[in-house]
Amino acid sequence: MDYLTETEANCRAREVLDRVGDKWSVVVLYNLSTGTHRFTELRRAIPGISQRMLTVTLRTLERDGLIRRTVHPVIPPHVDYDLTPLGSTLREIVGALVNWAHDHLEEIDEARTAYDKV
């Protein structure tokens, strides 16, 4: 693993990391890692996300060029979301992150409990 200098790592990269690190982006990207999904599919797949926040998150990811929004002009409306090539370069990292969180949930819970006990 190469390490960037402090300046490289911390200055502009922080802006980008803020994006990836907001409340819902990683989960949305993870769900789109498996392929194309519609708005309502994502809403169902992500417990707790509000309609507003799903919209906002999707727009932000689209603006950043990470996902593509495809509108099919039919009635009722049909909109598909999938990863762009740029978004696909995040697939591995996002997957690793979600797997890490899943694998270390209990360790973190234990650490918190131990910390709070003191």
Place this chain on the structure above:
Amino acid sequence: MDYLTETEANCRAREVLDRVGDKWSVVVLYNLSTGTHRFTELRRAIPGISQRMLTVTLRTLERDGLIRRTVHPVIPPHVDYDLTPLGSTLREIVGALVNWAHDHLEEIDEARTAYDKV
């Protein structure tokens, strides 16, 4: 890459991802990836972080068992921070994330500009 079911990926893991994904955690973890650092070293290394937020971030990471805080009882105070074994398991992922952000800054900027122009 194995994909977790929606439920596995989204429920409890979201709590953990919120931690990793907050404003400063990734940057602090990244800086500690290179080894032990003192409070003021981190403060200098991370432009824009306030004293308060560095303290809060370090406490949270310590509580979650990701970093270790070592107080040397001398005057003036000397406190070291480094990754725990659990924290070390995040090293690769955090490094990949920071490198990704650094490598794709321009693409994202271009995507934003293009999106905003429409």
Place this chain on the structure above:
DNA sequence: CAGTATCCCGACCGATACTG
């Protein structure tokens, strides 16, 4: 179905001052 549009509360976080 896939959104907009508002309202509004609470937390996040920066600024500042103080301390063992």
Place this chain on the structure above:
DNA sequence: CAGTATCGGTCGGGATACTG
């Protein structure tokens, strides 16, 4: 040096209602 304490503004984000 490495914090803690307090204040206050901003804004993330939930709830609700409405629409092409």
